[in-house]
Amino acid sequence: MTKKHKAIALISGGLDSLLAVRVLQEQGIEVEGINFYTGFCVEGHTHAIRNSDKDKQKRNNALWAAEQLGIKLHIVDVIEEYKDVLLNPKHGYGANMNPCLDCKIFMVSKAVEWVKEHHKDGFDFIITGEVIGQRPMSQRKETMPIVAGESGADDILLRPLCAKNLPETKPELEGWVDREKLYDFHGRNRKPQMALAKQFGFTDYASPAGGCCFLTDKNYSDKLVDLWEGRGSREYEMDDIMLLKVGRHLRPKPEFKMIIARDAGESKYLEGYRKQFVTIQVVSHNGPLSMIDGKIQAEDYELAAGIVARYGQGRDAEEVKVEVSVPGEEVQTINIKPLAIEQVLEEWHV
Amino acid sequence: MSHFELDARRMLCPMPVIKTQNKVKELSDGDILAVVCTDPGALSDIPAWARINGHTVLGHEENEDELTITVRVGG
Ligand code: SF4
Numbered sequence: 029m030t031k032k033h034k035a036i037a038l039i040s041g042g043l044d045s046l047l048a049v050r051v052l053q054e055q056g057i058e059v060e061g062i063n064f065y066t067g068f069c070v071e072g073h074t075h076a077i078r079n080s081d082k083d084k085q086k087r088n089n090a091l092w093a094a095e096q097l098g099i100k101l102h103i104v105d106v107i108e109e110y111k112d113v114l115l116n117p118k119h120g121y122g123a124n125m126n127p128c129l130d131c132k133i134f135m136v137s138k139a140v141e142w143v144k145e146h147h148k149d150g151f152d153f154i155i156t157g158e159v160i161g162q163r164p165m166s167q168r169k170e171t172m173p174i175v176a177g178e179s180g181a182d183d184i185l186l187r188p189l190c191a192k193n194l195p196e197t198k199p200e201l202e203g204w205v206d207r208e209k210l211y212d213f214h215g216r217n218r219k220p221q222m223a224l225a226k227q228f229g230f231t232d233y234a235s236p237a238g239g240c241c242f243l244t245d246k247n248y249s250d251k252l253v254d255l256w257e258g259r260g261s262r263e264y265e266m267d268d269i270m271l272l273k274v275g276r277h278l279r280p281k282p283e284f285k286m287i288i289a290r291d292a293g294e295s296k297y298l299e300g301y302r303k304q305f306v307t308i309q310v311v312s313h314n315g316p317l318s319m320i321d322g323k324i325q326a327e328d329y330e331l332a333a334g335i336v337a338r339y340g341q342g343r344d345a346e347e348v349k350v351e352v353s354v355p356g357e358e359v360q361t362i363n364i365k366p367l368a369i370e371q372v373l374e375e376w377h378v
Numbered sequence: 379m380s381h382f383e384l385d386a387r388r389m390l391c392p393m394p395v396i397k398t399q400n401k402v403k404e405l406s407d408g409d410i411l412a413v414v415c416t417d418p419g420a421l422s423d424i425p426a427w428a429r430i431n432g433h434t435v436l437g438h439e440e441n442e443d444e445l446t447i448t449v450r451v452g453g
Contacts, residue, residue: 069392087423087426088423088426300388
């Protein structure tokens with residue numbers, strides 16, 4: 029009896045990885061999926077927090093893709109290890125803080141580890157939905173061998189959607205996979221993928237515009253860089269990553285930033301941080317909760333309180349009552365006139 | 379068969395799924411795991427994860443802001 033060779037597929041939840049898996053399934057290859065959670069992945073976080081987004085569909089695209097394909101999916105928390113990828117990308121960043129090429133190399137290298145661990149269960153190779161020329165930074169003709177080489181995958185990395193444009197890999201050379209039935213997609217044109225999706229009966233698949241994570245987003249990247257500059261260090265924790273997605277961010281002084289909730293859902297989310305951070309809230313009128321990241325001096329409480337008051341219902345009042353709560357200290361109450369709109373400077377907005 | 383509880387409060391998806399997946403790896407078929415979470419997204423993600431990986435969601439309970447999803451390990 030010939031040995032069955034199985035593949036592990038990098039699943040992002042997008043169409044390309046969906047197709048790559050199905051192409052191999054058509055050849056009778058058993059595939060399982062692996063998905064890496066860096067903390068920056070575009071998932072339902074903000075939906076979970078913001079009121080206005082509550083009705084939006086909340087599905088995890090990687091799980092959805094796996095279910096469509098009828099494959100198992102292993103989700104791996106790589107938050108800690110990913111820090112080094114983001115902070116020290118050998119190949120640099122894309123248009124924003126996205127280190128796409130290093131990210132791909134890292135993920136494929138994690139898949140190589142997985143294959144080694146699960147070799148006894150029949151796993152011999154890795155597939156991805158990469159397409160030559162699809163993405164300007166990480167999916168180019170020149171980057172294909174870089175990903176294969178630097179990840180340590182070498183010839184066990186197969187890209188079913190563009191394999192015919194690449195040198196033969198081990199699964200093809202050994203006859204585990206029929207190269208003739210693989211594809212030669214290239215470039216940014218998505219029509220061939222869409223046609224193939226139709227042929228396989230996939231509809232309703234996710235098609236993120238920028239990329240698979242928040243690091244491709246300019247706004248998010250700006251906030252991340254501001255956070256690092258404000259702290260004078262590029263350290264970050266999971267809470268930091270989440271908080272960058274919540275509220276409006278203003279930095280009235282270099283040493284502290286204010287996160288001001290935009291709705292009740294965000295206020296509630298920030299509530300959870302009361303024990304760790306200084307929080308400021310208008311109590312005489314309805315208004316958002318605000319959290320201070322960084323070091324605020326007592327002499328700046330009034331400034332911060334005036335700003336928070338600007339975003340509450342008492343914005344036009346002569347005076348509002350504001351509570352400043354510092355963890356481990358008694359709550360202080362300040363009476364203050366909310367700042368006028370022109371007093372909240374444009375350059376404070378992160 | 380034993381009962382277990384997993385605290386996934388304040389975690390945002392997909393963390394509750396990852397924690398559930400990792401906990402289930404330590405359990406045996408037939409064990410029951412109650413996952414307590416606050417992200418409503420878990421209500422679609424944990425059942426999807428269970429269907430894919432051959433586990434059974436026995437049900438869920440919502441009270442106030444908390445959500446408890448009960449999973450039986452294996453079919
Ligand atoms: S978009 Fe984000 S997750 Fe996707 S390859 Fe780039 S850095 Fe990695």
